[in-house]
Amino acid sequence: EVRLVESGGDLVQPGESLRLSCAVSGFTFSVYEMNWVRQAPGKGLEWISYIESGGGTTYYADSVKGRFTISRDNSKESLYLQMNSLRGEDTAVYYCARGRACTGGACFYDYWGQGTLVTVSS
Amino acid sequence: DIQMTQSPSTLSASVGDRVTITCRASQSISNWLAWYQQKSGKAPKLLIYKASTLESGVPSRFSGSGFETDFTLTISSLQPDDFATYYCQQYGSYSRYTFGQGTKLEIK
Numbered sequence: 712e713v714r715l716v717e718s719g720g721d722l723v724q725p726g727e728s729l730r731l732s733c734a735v736s737g738f739t740f741s742v743y744e745m746n747w748v749r750q751a752p753g754k755g756l757e758w759i760s761y762i763e764s765g766g767g768t769t770y771y772a773d774s775v776k777g778r779f780t781i782s783r784d785n786s787k788e789s790l791y792l793q794m795n796s797l798r799g800e801d802t803a804v805y806y807c808a809r810g811r812a813c814t815g816g817a818c819f820y821d822y823w824g825q826g827t828l829v830t831v832s833s
Numbered sequence: 834d835i836q837m838t839q840s841p842s843t844l845s846a847s848v849g850d851r852v853t854i855t856c857r858a859s860q861s862i863s864n865w866l867a868w869y870q871q872k873s874g875k876a877p878k879l880l881i882y883k884a885s886t887l888e889s890g891v892p893s894r895f896s897g898s899g900f901e902t903d904f905t906l907t908i909s910s911l912q913p914d915d916f917a918t919y920y921c922q923q924y925g926s927y928s929r930y931t932f933g934q935g936t937k938l939e940i941k
Contacts, residue, residue, distance in 0.1 A: 756869075756877065756920055756932045770927060806876055812865075812883075817924040817931065819867035821888070823876035 713737040713822045715807050720827030727797055727831075733790040733807030733824055741765075741785040744810035744818055747792050749803035750826075757803075760792065761816045770816035775801075797831045804828050835859050837923055839933035845941040846911055854906045854936045856921035861901040865925035868897055868906045871935075872917045880919075881906065916940050 719731040733745075747760045760781040761770040769781050780793040790807050804826040810818030836859040846852050856866065864884035869877040879888045881897040884904055894909040908915055921933040 755935045756871075756922075758931045812924065814865075814924070814926075816927045817865075819879065819882045819922060819924045820869075820877070821879050821882075823878075825876055 713809070715809065715822055715824035717805060717807055717824040717827035720805065720829045722830045722832065723797055724833050725798055725831055728793070728795045729797060729829060731792040731794065731805055731807075731827060731829070733792075735788050735790070735807075735809075738809070738822075740783075740788040744813045745781075745783060745790045746808045746810050746818060746820060747781060747790075748806045748808050748820065748823075749801075750806070751800070751803040754803075761810065761813070761818070762790070763813075768816070794829070797829075799831050802829060802831050835862060835923055835926060835928040835931075837921055837931070837933040839919075839921055839936050841936060842934065843937045843939060845939045847941045848911050848913055850911045852908050852911060852938065854919055854921075854938075856899075856904045856906070856933050858902045858904075858923055862923045862925035864900055865923055866897075866899065866904050867922045867924060868895075869920045869922065870915075870917045871920065877920065911938075 714736045717733045759772045762781045766783050778796045782791045806826045807824045808820035809822040811821045838857045840855045866884045868881040871877040885897045896907045918935045918937045
């Protein structure tokens with residue numbers, strides 16, 4: 712069974728940092744491209760970052776570029792999102808999602824984690 | 834950037850109805866389109882990819898069609914479990930606006 716489990720969400724103040732993790736099981740993590748997608752409260756889905764299977768290529772949405780860093784450890788079957796300089800508008804549920812049929816960083820997502828809530832507020 | 838526009842934003846329907854949700858791309862995306870269902874408090878679930886290919890395990894009452902810029906998701910006979918929010922998503926090219934804004938399907 713494919714499983715993706717996010718962790719690390721928390722309440723933080725503006726300007727602070729946070730690191731999210733996504734532990735996967737049930738598939739060969741090292742051959743799949745992975746993504747982070749977020750959803751602000753009551754809003755739609757927003758793709759924010761992509762990483763190719765070997766970790767060498769990454770893409771970011773403009774809204775997080777320069778502040779967030781995606782990474783992965785294939786030996787630990789884990790995906791990460793380092794979030795710096797957090798803002799109120801980063802408040803959202805953050806999902807990790809497995810990519811399929813990816814081209815140039817654009818994929819559809821066949822498996823999703825349950826999400827982890829990040830709240831940025833003073 | 835390619836933008837995705839769904840309509841309607843909200844749709845009221847009854848069990849047994851046939852419903853259609855539309856998604857329009859601002860430029861051609863060939864058939865690189867996926868549909869997701871999201872229930873409140875849950876992660877999205879993939880329904881359809883490549884515009885019309887049903888993901889494994891998804892009931893056959895769901896179908897998708899379209900090409901280039903105009904796409905539809907149809908539910909042939911609504912079931913109680915289908916009331917949820919539906920999103921289209923293009924994956925033909927990198928874009929800031931990969932998802933549509935969503936269509937909330939409500940019980941009439």
